[in-house]
Amino acid sequence: MLVTVIGRGHSGTRAMSQTLSESGVYMGEPLNTSWDLLPPQDMYEACRVFGKYVRYTGNMKWDFSRVMAMDPDPAFVKLIESYLKSVLTSDRDKKGWKIPETTLVYPWIRKMFPKAYYIHWVRDPRDCILKKHMTDDLNDFGIEYDKTEDVRRNRAISWYYQRELVRSTPVAQREIHIRFEDMIFKQDETLKRLEQFLHIPMAKIPMRTDSVGRYKTDEEVHMFDFFKKDMEECGYDF
Template identity: 60%
Template sequence: MLITVIGRGHGGTRAMSHTLSASGVYMGAQLNESGDLIPPEDMYEACRVFAHYVEHRGGLNWDFSRVLTGPIDPEFVRLVESFLASVLQSNAPRRGWKLPETTLVLPWIVRMFPDAYFIYWTRDPRDSILAPHLTDDLSDFGVPYERTDDVRLRRAVSWRYQYEIMRITPPPRHRIDVRFEDFVLDQEATLKRLEAFLGFELARIPVRPESVGRWRSDPGPYDFPFFPRHCLYCNGER
């Protein structure tokens, strides 16, 4: 079984990675404190290869048709397999990985690993963009967009781009959608859903309820009109 966690940086994906590790899933030979598989450089370069096939149509519009229908670049395959070498070569019955930048190349990851189990992880974007992340400036990964010097807006655009990638990618054979807020505020019910999806028992890790709704005490800006309203989380109501 191969498992991967898909979600933007600062989306709380470390909670899922730590849960999988604590549950006996082999998450790679070397992990950082966030539960990311490292070193990440080959995946970063794979993101840049992928970005060559994405066309920016202006504003918040991108054309992903080439990555959805065209062949996967062989260099991309080589880089991803190099990044995942310790995972792919492991004899562990349950293997997986987590690296937020995987989201930037989701369509080709789904095509490369059609039998993998995908955990689509989301968090209220108002919380996700409060802190800096490597993917804040999409141009660092070769993604074309209208760059801005407004740091929060730049993060918000990056969030929207990754939202669009997840939206347009044909659903994997094995997929479950999980909200960070549900994992934190109703961990037991969320883990039961995940256990039914994965087919094995999961460990319970400590969570911090105060990590939900941090945007409320932030001076802002933290909300943008292009955040889909259904992605926001307000006391359990979206």
């Protein structure tokens, strides 16, 4: 079994990676304190290779037709295989990885690993964009957009872009959608869903309830109109 987590940075994917690891899934090595597989440089470069084939058409719309139609660029494949070396060469029967940048290349990851188990992870974007993350500026990964001087807005656009990219990708053979908030307030129910999906017993890790709704004490802008469709789709009130 090969499993990975698809979710933006600061969406709480650390909890899912830790849960998988403590459930007996080998998540590669070494890992950082966020339970990301390191070193990340080859993944970052793979994102830039992918980005060359995405065309920005303006008004927060991107054309993903080339990446959806073509096979992954050989340079991309080489970089991903290098990044995942500890996972792919392991003889463990249950293995996987987590790093938020996987979301930036999800269509080609799906093509490379069509039989993998994909855990789609989402968090209320108002909480998700409060802190700085490597993926805040899409330009760093070769993705064009209407960049502004407003760092928080750029971060929000990155969140939206990643939702659009995942939404545009055909449904995987094996995928499940999990909300960070449900892992906190409905953990037993969520773990049961994961057990049915992965067919393995799931460990229960401590979760902090104060991780939810942090935006309520935030004094900067944390809500954008373009969040609304996705928030409604994911069951978040606004």
